[in-house]
Amino acid sequence: MIDVQLQKSLKAATGDLYLDVEFKIRRGELITLYGKSGAGKTSIFRMIAGLLDPDKGRIDVDEFVWLDTEKKINLPPQRRKIGFVFQEYALFPNMTVLENLRFARGKQSDDLFIKDLIDIVDLGDLQNRKPDTLSGGQKQRVALARALVQKPEILMLDEPLSALDYEIRNKLQVYILQVHKEFDLTTILISHDISEIIKMSDYLIELDRGMIIRQGIPAEVLTNHNISGKFQFVGEILTIKRQDFIFIITVLIGKEIIKVVADEDEGKKLSICDKVLIASKAFNPIIHKID
Amino acid sequence: MDWTPLILTFKLAFITTVLLLFISVPVAYWLAYSKSRLKPVMETLVSMPLVLPPTVLGFYMLIAFSPSNAFGGFLDKWLGLRLVFSFEGLILASVIYSLPFMVHPIQSGFSNLSSSLKDAAYVMGKSKTTTLFRILLPNIKPSLLTGIILAFAHTIGEFGVVLMIGGNISGKTKVASIAIYDEVESLNYVAANTYSLILFSITFVILLFVYAVNGGFIKKFWQ
Numbered sequence: 001m002i003d004v005q006l007q008k009s010l011k012a013a014t015g016d017l018y019l020d021v022e023f024k025i026r027r028g029e030l031i032t033l034y035g036k037s038g039a040g041k042t043s044i045f046r047m048i049a050g051l052l053d054p055d056k057g058r059i060d061v062d063e064f065v066w067l068d069t070e071k072k073i074n075l076p077p078q079r080r081k082i083g084f085v086f087q088e089y090a091l092f093p094n095m096t097v098l099e100n101l102r103f104a105r106g107k108q109s110d111d112l113f114i115k116d117l118i119d120i121v122d123l124g125d126l127q128n129r130k131p132d133t134l135s136g137g138q139k140q141r142v143a144l145a146r147a148l149v150q151k152p153e154i155l156m157l158d159e160p161l162s163a164l165d166y167e168i169r170n171k172l173q174v175y176i177l178q179v180h181k182e183f184d185l186t187t188i189l190i191s192h193d194i195s196e197i198i199k200m201s202d203y204l205i206e207l208d209r210g211m212i213i214r215q216g217i218p219a220e221v222l223t224n225h226n227i228s229g230k231f232q233f234v235g236e237i238l239t240i241k242r243q244d245f246i247f248i249i250t251v252l253i254g255k256e257i258i259k260v261v262a263d264e265d266e267g268k269k270l271s272i273c274d275k276v277l278i279a280s281k282a283f284n285p286i287i288h289k290i291d
Numbered sequence: 292m293d294w295t296p297l298i299l300t301f302k303l304a305f306i307t308t309v310l311l312l313f314i315s316v317p318v319a320y321w322l323a324y325s326k327s328r329l330k331p332v333m334e335t336l337v338s339m340p341l342v343l344p345p346t347v348l349g350f351y352m353l354i355a356f357s358p359s360n361a362f363g364g365f366l367d368k369w370l371g372l373r374l375v376f377s378f379e380g381l382i383l384a385s386v387i388y389s390l391p392f393m394v395h396p397i398q399s400g401f402s403n404l405s406s407s408l409k410d411a412a413y414v415m416g417k418s419k420t421t422t423l424f425r426i427l428l429p430n431i432k433p434s435l436l437t438g439i440i441l442a443f444a445h446t447i448g449e450f451g452v453v454l455m456i457g458g459n460i461s462g463k464t465k466v467a468s469i470a471i472y473d474e475v476e477s478l479n480y481v482a483a484n485t486y487s488l489i490l491f492s493i494t495f496v497i498l499l500f501v502y503a504v505n506g507g508f509i510k511k512f513w514q
Contacts, residue, residue, distance in 0.1 A: 051410050077413040084414040090407035094429040103425065104415045150415060 001026060002154070002186065006047050006057040010210070014038045019054075019210035025203075027062075030180055030187040032197045032218065035207035041190045042087075044207075045158055048188070049084055050077035061153065083147030083185075085157045089139045091131035097142050098127040104149040117145040120182075121175055137168035141175065148179060155180065155187045162192060166255060169193075173200055194222055194275050194290060195234040195254070222290050223277050232279035234290065237272050249287065251276060260287050292482065295462050296470035297489060303378070303466060304446040307385040308393075311442050312435075314386065315393040320423065322394065323401035338395075340388045349455025352384055356456070376458045381466070384452045393442040400434025401427060433505045440501045444494050 002025040010017045019040040025031055033041045046052035048059060050066070053074065059067040066075045092100050101114045118124055121141040131139055140160060147155060157176065161169045177200060180187045191197050197204060197218050204218040214221050219232070235253035242248075247267030249260045260278055262270065266287060270276070275290040322334060340348060354360065356374035358367040366372045374380035404427060412422040428435065450468045457464030459473060467486050474483035503509050 046410075049410075049414055051413065077410070078416045078418065080414075082414055084411065086407045086411060088405060088407055090405065090411040092408060092411075092426055092430070094426070103412075103417075106416055 001060075001062065003058065003060040004044075004048065005059075006044060006054045008043065008047070008052075008054040008057075010040065010043055017210045019043060021207070021210070021212050023205055023212065023215065025186060025188065027186055028184060029202045030177075030189065030200060031203040031205060032189045032191050032201040033205050033207060034191060034197060035213075038209075039207040040210045041207055042158060045084075045156055045188070045190065048080075048154075049082050049156060050075060050080050081150070081153040083150060083152030083155045085140075085143045085147050085155075085160050087158045087160070087162070089131070089143045091139055091142055091146070093131055096128050096130055097123055097134075100131070100142060101146050101149050104146045106150045113151075114149060117148055120179065121145045136164050137172065140164065140172060144172075144175060144179065148183060151183070153186065155185045157187065157189045159190050159192065161196065169196070170254075176200065198222065198234055219277075223288055232277055234275065234277050237270060237274045237276055240267065240270060240272060242267070249276075251278060251287075253278065262287050292485060293461075293470075296465050296467045296486065299378075299462070299465065300447055300467040300490075303381055303385060304443045306382055307389060307446045308439055308443045310382070310386050311389060311393045312439065315390065315397055315438060315442075316423075316428070318390075319394045319397035319401060320427075322398045338391050341391050345388065345449070345451025346455055348388060349384065349452040352380075352387075352452075352456050356380060375456060376460060376464060378457075378463055381453055381457045381464055384456045385446045385449060388449060388452050389442045389445045392445045393438040396434045396438040396441065397431065400431030404430055436504060437501060440497055444497055447490065447494060 004025070005022045006019065008019045010019055017038070017040060021040070021044060033044060035041055043052060047054050047057070047067075054067070054069065056069045057067060058065070058069070061080075065071075065073050066080055067073060092103065095103060098114070098118075101117065102111075105114065118127055121144060123138075123141055123145060126134065126138060126142075131142065134142065144157075144160070160176070161172055164172065173196060176187070176189075179185065189197075189201060191200075201218050204215060204221045205212055206214040206221060233253045235251040235258075237249055238252050238257065239250040240247055241250075245264060247262045247264070247270075249262050249267070249270060251258055251260055258278070270287075270289060277286075277288045277290055279286045279288070318333075318337065322330065322337070353375055356363040356366065358364050358373060358375070363374065366374065372379060374383055408426055408430065409422055412426050413419075417425070448468065449466070450472070453464065453466055454469055454472075457466075457469075459465050459469055465473070467490055471483045471486045471490075474480070474486070
């Protein structure tokens, strides 16, 4: 169990912000921090990693205290067992892919483990290349592998996939889920992508201006409802066409375009670009706006 | 033709540059990453030689290191170090005078480096020293090269400070820039021209080398 309590006044782009959060993460869970930019997500990440000092707070990881401002305990980032994947990857430009992984290696891991990791994220052909010559998706795979070399207890991913296109994102989501399970990690993710969140995370914490406004099972939090659908997808509205008494709504789900019928009341609430959840209960599709 | 002034000039420039490299990396590191309130003061002190007439610096050093004054007397008596009218004095003066030329490029190299590189290394359990030598310095090589060359070239071009604190002692403190002045004063234009031409050519080549390397031309040529 990871117990986090943090308070800090921050200077955000949108003005001053007082961050005050408290949450628990169970071992082996994949949780997502979600919220507008400037909500304090990255600051929480940096404080958990020890890269930013809170004004007040506590972080307990199982029986270990990482941070306790009252007792003046504050472990430096070097001593917290964290694998961190930065938004801009932060691969070392002066080292090849393999050297990046080897540099990250602590005393515990050996070359064999690095080889395993390279296989898991399919970097075999790229291991002697410098990061500058890699594509975004390839860099992200290196960053992910590098974060795992030290066999961390907690894996932290700061918007790892936001800069990538749909197909690569999908593939990397699978990689992340795979390593999360395989290495029995506790994973914290920052994400803006609702379908990604629902697909990947066990638990969701939504932040707004430094406060937690909602938390729970992602699908429930994001839809405000407990829909027991036979199937459900998240997508984005492309067009809304009125036809007599009903609306025909075109929705992009992943790469697929589908058409859904909505009645007059529902149709009026929707507009183009809305994120929606499409679910079906025994052959009558439900369309529901996600805010 | 007396080659000693030229040899002395390059000896001075070389020693100054090596010393400056050891001093400037920690100073630049501190200036780039510190949030201390003393930082503006330090920055000002480092940059002073850029704007101050060299004679001012030379004058105060002459006063401070004179054996007839307390500090200079102490150095002379206890350490046997006489810094006025000596080569050691020239080195010290050059180090102070060329400090900003080495510190500034390295400092901006550190500042322009994405801070997440440093963070990434810390999270991997690497110490500040390991991070500095394995990650930060290798990734600011162009800034290091610029600093080294600027400090070297600037020391070759020194005149005022050297004249104030070193005087004009042949074989000890008479560097090329002073020798030129000396030759002109005795109307020996041919010798002055020789020294000048050599200094001109060497500094031109050095600077050309830096711009070519940092501009990637050398790399392109070799590939």
